[in-house]
Amino acid sequence: MTAQRPEQLTPGRVASHLGVMLLVAAVLGVVVAGLAIPFAGVAGIGAKNVAETMDQLPAELETEALAQRTQVLDEEGEVVATLYDQNRVNVQLTDVSRMMVKAIVAIEDYRFYQHGALDLKGTLRAFITNQASSGVVQGGSSITQQLVKLTLVDQAKTKKERQEATDDSYARKLRELRYAVALEQRHSKDWILERYLNTAYFGDGAFGIQSAARHYFGVNAKDLNLKQSALLAGLVKNPTGYDPTNAPDRALERRNVVLDRMAQLGVIKDRRAEKVKEKKLGLDVQTTPNGCVNARAPFFCDYVLNYLQKDRALGRNAKERRELIFSGGLTIRTSIDLDAQAAADEAVSSAVYPPTEAIGGLAMVEPGTGKVRAIAQSRPMGRDRAAGQTYLNYVVNQKYGDSAGFQPGSTFKVFVLAAALEQGLPTSTGFQNPDRMEIPEYEFEDCDGEPYGYGTWSVGNSTTTGYKDMYTGTRESVNTYFAQLERETGICEPYELAKAMGVELTNPEGKGPGLAERVPTFTLGVTDASPLEMAEAYATFAARGLHCDSRPVLAIEDARGNLLKEYPQECQQVIQETTADAINDILRGVIDGGFASAQALGRDAAGKTGTTQNGQAVWFVGYTPNMATSAMIAGANEFGMPKSLEGVNIGPTTIYNASGSYYAAPMWGGAMRGILDKLPVESFTPPSSVTSSGTAPSTDSFDDDDSDSFDDD
Structure with missing residues (x-):
């Protein structure tokens, strides 16, 4: 060629x-x-x-707000994630170095402050200079005209509008000039130059002078020196062709053209220009991660995004809400505690290594506020399925995530326990518990006061037998005890209580897809739930019966720092304080001498193990007075479909005889010990109406397998 x-x-x-x-x-x-x-x-x-x-032609150009990047922050102001369609941070002209202002004016429109919308003298001079140089050395359009073109391109929504904004025709020039005249009439020169510097693209994903300064040199726009300013000023003519990260030689040549022009105009001395031209580009490229996959807490970030995109206060539809989030320059202040997140990540990654046919998930919720402090799961965010990566969020409830959850097993027994206490049954309520019972389901009362009555429930134990009360029946997770306790309470109140405490139950009678939820086997956790839902529910006990909706976002500020919306805590007393105090005292026994005794924290803590039928999931949900944490390991194939954990290698070990105490509880303990130094030492309120607090452990021998074996007839 x-x-x-x-x-x-x-x-x-x-x-x-x-x-x-x-x-x-x-x-x-x-x-x-x-x-x-x-x-x-x-x-x-x-x-x-x-x-x-x-x-x-229209007399004025509507200058819409420029797209800016949004920052997601923790409660202390640390950046968790950045979200943007265009990596831009607007700055005022006074926050741009004078050298940068001089450089851009010199190379693009040296008579900018002397002429109107069109500089005919400058246009003709640029034409003659460029022809003499057999190339483009000086710009022909005024900065105002360039701003009009950049604005039209930026605001183009359709292919036709983009073509009209860039085609090489007199019609476009006429339109741009008309708009330029209007801008000059409505705005000051400083406003136009400020808007131009914030609008211009500087290559390699950097929009606007502040992002360009941070990206190429790691400094703010106000701190740009001559060498840096000359380089950036040269980029706007052809930001792709002169991109210093891809074409350093062309970028250097272009920078020197700017320096020569500044010397020619007397902006700097010839000697200084020649001295700077001898220097290298001096890049210190800083990347600005975009999106949740690059966030410090990817799945918490994903939760925040889904949470906000459901908020109709942020836009009439999903498209408007997304545009605001990714282009509005928002500051999203979240509830995440990065120390808690680090502890959660470490605990989960130590327990389950991808790739494996299991998912480890953990959620932390602060009692009394509903602040979600951490969201972690073992499958990293990404598209490499062979490496165990996924974009599906399995830890949060289905409304904001991608999973219907997993069966939580015996962790649901607490709802029957709380309902019994609310109905006035004492903690001494006891039953004789054989290894297996056949209970006619008509003995269970439903919400209409009528018997449930769909057959006989065959329920068996996998732990101990004999006479149990609320303390021993809970500590030893005796299935037949809770079947009989639920027979006393009915199935309606435990079900409604679980909903009031944050478990999203939507299919009580099994109409449509999914299993029926309000059934006698409810107490054994046959209903799917997420770790976040369970952490929220147990946080209610820690807060003495005060339930607070989980919230990942505390407030949103607009691009100027003005409060756009607050997300205050939404709390309601759903059980009596005395009921919660009794529950806390009972669940302390699971850690103090029960199945999870290996996870004792040296301070007040309570919790409950859970193991589902066929070992498809193992759980431990526990709490101190100031932090509730739910830990889960569930069998799931690469698409998240449930499967048995038996024989599944999760990294550090292969699971046999799956149990919540052996596999999930250590994950809970690791996360809690990781933040213990940050949590004030607090004690549960002693149960005022309980005389049998701390009942001695049963003399029955039992292992720590609390699986919920049952036959669902």
């Missing part, structure tokens, strides 16, 4: 090009107030006709 020769500058070509320029000048001159350009009528174009054409 033969290289194309530069255009030869012959007198004939100069005359031809000048003729075109004069024609354009004639057309433009008749519509710009104050410009006395005596070329109307050239090429048969009458000034009246041109003026009438211009009058048909």
